[in-house]
Amino acid sequence: MRSRVYLDWNATTPLRDEARAAMVAAMDVVGNPSSVHAEGRAARALMERARAQVAAAVGCKPAEVVFTSGATEAAAVLGRLPVGRVEVEPTAHDCLWAQRRTGEGVRALGWGYANNETGVIAEPPARDDGAALMLDIVQAVGKVPFSFAWSGAEMAVVSAHKFGGPKGVGALIVRDGFDVAPALMGGGQEMGRRAGTENIIGIAGMGAAAEAAQRDLAAGRWEEVGELRNILESALSSGANNTISVGNGGLRLPNTLCLIAPGWKGETQVMAMDLAGFAVSAGSACSSGKVRASRVLLAMGFDEVQAAQAIRVSLGPGVTKEEVLRFADVWCAQYRKALSRAA
Template sequence: MKARVYLDWNATAPLRDEARAAMVAAMDVVGNPSSVHAEGRAARAVVEKARAQVAAAVGCKPAEVVFTSGATEAAAVLGRLPVGAVEVDPTAHDCLWAQRREGAGRRAMGWGYANNETGVIAEPPSREAGVPLMLDIVQAVGKVPFSFAWSGADLAVVSAHKFGGPKGVGALIIRDGFEMVPVLTGGGQEMGRRAGTENIIGIAGMGAAAEAAQRDLEAGLWEEVAELRNILDSTLSSAGNNTISVGKDLRRLPNTLCLIAPGWKGETQVMAMDLAGFAISAGSACSSGKVKASRVLLAMGFDEGQAAQAIRVSLGPGVTKDEVLRFADLWLAQYAKALSRAA
C-alpha cells in the first residue's frame, strides 16, 4: 500500500524539522521573557531571535514584528474584522470596514495579497491618502518574494503554520511610526502592542520555520514546485472533459491549482481522493461543515454550480513528480466514473 500524499499545503504546511527542534529547545527555557533575571533574559533572547528571523523573511525591521496567536488575532488586534473577511471581493482583493474604538471612527483598507483558494496574486492598489493599508500575506510568506519594506502597507498579517511553523502563533507587522490602540492590554508585552506572556515555544518554532522557508525560497525550491503544479495543471485541464483551471492566465502562487470539474461536486472529489490516499480540499467547504458556494469564485464570475464543483490542490517542497502524476491518473479515472454515472 502506497503512503498517503499530502496536497493541502495552503490549509497548513507540515511542521518543519527546524521548527520542531527549536520548539523542543525552548521547552527547557524556564524564565518569563519579561523578567530581568538571567532566566528571564534567556527567554527574552529566544523571542528576540525569532523576531529577527521573521523580520528577515517578511522584509521588515525586527521592531515591526508583534507576535500574536495567529493571523486572525493579528488582524483583530486593531479592533477590525477577522483576517478571513479581508478578501470579501477576491477580484479586487480589498474591502473597507469601519473601526470604532474608544469613540473614534477609522477606515482601513484590507488587501489579500495572495488568495488561498485560487493562488491568484494581486498587487495592492492606489489608496486614499490617510487610509491605512493592511496586507494579508499569510499565503505569500516563504512561497514568493515579498518585502514589507517596499509594499507600501502600514500593516500585514502572518501565520506560522502556513510556512512550516506550529499552529497557534502568528504576527502582526506594524510599520515603524504607525500609531495603534491595542485590543489586548495589561502587562505591556510586545512593546505595549499585545499584552500577554509570550508563547516562547510557538514563537521559537515560528522563527526557525521562517528562516528555513526563506532559505528554501532563495534556493529555488518553489520554482520546482511550480513546475510540478504546471504539469498537474496541464494534465488535468487538457483531458477533454471541460475542466476549468481557475486563474491559469494570472500570476499565481507557485503551488496552487484550483480546478472546476463540471458534473462532479467538490466535496465528492475530496472524499474520493481521500479514499485513494490524497489529501486535497474543496473550495466550497467552510469550517462549520456546511457546503456553500465559494465567495472567491462567485466574485470571479463563476456561478454557484461551478463554485460547488471546485477543488484546490496545493503542493509543497518534497512532493514528487511521481506523486503528482499518480494523483492525475487517479483523479481523471474517478472523474470519468463520475461522468458516466451521471450520464
Template sequence: MRPRAYLDWNATAPLLPEARAAMIAAMDAVGNPSSVHAEGRAAKAIVERARAQVAAALGADGADIVFTSGATEAAALALAGRGFSGAAIEHDAVAAWIDPTLATSRSGRVTVDDSAAATLQLANSETGVVQDLPAGLAVSDLTQAFGKIPFAFNWLGCDMGLVSAHKLGGPKGIGALVLRRGLDIAAQLRGGGQEMGRRAGTENIIGIAGFGAAAEAASRRLANGEWDRVDELRNILERALEAGATGTIFVGNDTRRLPNTSCIVTPGWKGETQVMQMDLAGFAISAGSACSSGKVRASRVLQAMGFDEGAAASAIRVSLGPGVTEDEVLRFAEAWLAQYRKFRSRAA
C-alpha cells in the same frame, strides 16, 4: 499499498525540521520573558531572536513584529472597528471586519479605489491569485504568500501585514501583525503590556521560537529555488488533468498565481465529493479554505469572481510544496481522472 500524498499545503504546511528543533530547545527555557533575572532574560532572548528572524524573512527590518496567536488574531487587531473596505475574496478572518465593496474580476484581480482605507490580500488561499498591491495600502494579508514568493514588506508600502507560522512550516497557533514603524494601534488584549503594549499576555515562547526558525528556513528555501520546482509540478499536474478532462476550469491560470496552487472547477461535480473520493484514494486536498472545512457551501471567493453557485460548489484546491514529488502529482492525476470519467458517465 502506496503511502498517502499530502497535497493541501495552503491549509497547513508540514512542520520544518528547523522549527521542530527550535521548539524543542525552547521547552527548556524556564523563565518568563518579562522577568529581569537571568532565566527571564534567556527567555526574552529567544523571543527577540525569533522576532528578528521573522522580520528578516519578511523584508520588514525596521518594522514592528507583534506576535499573536495567529493571522486571525492579527486581523482582528489590525481591522476591528476601523471601517476598512475590501473584496469578497478575502479570507474569513479578514472578511469578518471589512466592508466588501471592492470589485473583483473573473481572473481574481481586485480594483482598489482608496488604498489608505482598504485591505487587500497579497495572495488568495483558494485560487493562488497574486495581487499587485497599490501604494499606501492600509492592510495586507500576507499569510499565503509568505515563504512561497519573494517580496519585502518594506517595499510593499502598506501600513500593516498579517502572517501565520503554520502556512510556511512553523507551528500552529502563532502568527504576527507587522506594523510600519511609528504606527500606533490600540491593544485588544490588555494586561501586562507585552509586545510593545500592543498584545498583552505571556509570550508563547515555544511557538515563537518555532515561527522564527521556520521563517528563516522558508526564506532560505525560497532563495534556493525550491518553489521553482513546485511551480513546474503544478504545471505538470494541470497539463495532465487538462489532457483527460473536458469542461474543467483552472481558475486564475490567465494571471499571476502562487507557484503551488491549482483551483480546479468541474461544473456539476461537487467539490466535497471530490475531496472524499481523493481522500479514499490516498490524497489530501481541499474544497476551499481550511477554516471553512466541514461547511457544505459554495466558495464565496469564486462567486465574487463571477462564477455561479453551481460552479463555485464544484471547486477543489490542490496545493503543493517542496516535499511533493512528481510521482505523487502524476498518481493524483491518474486517480482524479479515473473518478472524473465515472462522473462524466453518470452525467451522460
C-alpha cells in the same frame, strides 16, 4: 500499500524539522521573557532571535514584528483602529475588508495579497488619502518574494503554520511610527501592543521555520514546486479537457491549482480522493464543513454550480512528480466514473 499524499499545503504545512528542533530546545528555557533575571533574559534572547528571523523573512524591521496567536488575532487589530463600524466587502479575491468612518478619522483597508483558494496574487487597489492598509500575506510568505518595507502597507498579518511553523502562533507587522491600540489589554508585552506572556515555544518554532522558508525560496525550491503544479495542471486538462483551471494565465502562487470539474461536486471529489489516498480541499480551511459556494469564485464571475464543483490542490517542497502524476491519473479516472454515473 502506497503512503498517502498530502496536497493541501495552503490549509497547513507539515512542521519543518528546524521548527521542531527549535521548539524542543525552547521547552528547556524556563524563564519569562519579561523577567529581568538570567532565566528571563535567556527567554527574551530566544524570542528576539525569532523576531529577527521573522523580520528577515517578511522584509521588515525586527521592532515591527508583534507576536500573536495567529493571523486572525493579528487582523483583529483593525477593530482597534480609530475608525467606524466594520463593513465587509468581498472582492474577486475574497480578501478585502474595510472599516469606514461614520464620522472623523482614518479609513482602514485590508487586502489579501495572495488568495488561499485560487492562488491568485493581487496588488492592493489605490487608497484614499490617509487610508491605512493592512496586507494579509499569510499565503505569500516563503513562497514568493515579498518585502513589507517596499509594500507601502502600514500593517501585515502572518501565520507560522503556513510556512512550516507550528499552529497557534503568528505575527502582526506594524510599520515603525504607525500607532495601533492593543486588541488584548493587560500587561505591556510586545511593546504594549499585545498583552499576555509570549508563547516562547511557538515563537521559537516560527522563527526557525521563517529562516528555513527563506532558504528554500532563495534556493529556488518553490520554482520547482511551480513546475510540478504546471505538470499537474497539464495532466489534468489532458485527461479531462472540459475542466476549468481558475487563474491560469495570471499571476498565481507557484503551488496552487484551483480546478472546476463540471458535473462533479467539489466535496464529492475531496471524499473520493481522500479514499484514494490524497488530501485535497474544496476551498478554504477556514470554511471547511460549510456546504456553500465559494465567495471567491462567485466574485470572479463563476456561477454557484461551477463554484460548488471546484477543488484546491496545493503543493509544497517534497511533493514529487510521481505523486502529482499519480494524483492526475486517479482523479481523471474518478471523474470519468462520476460522469458516467450521472449520464
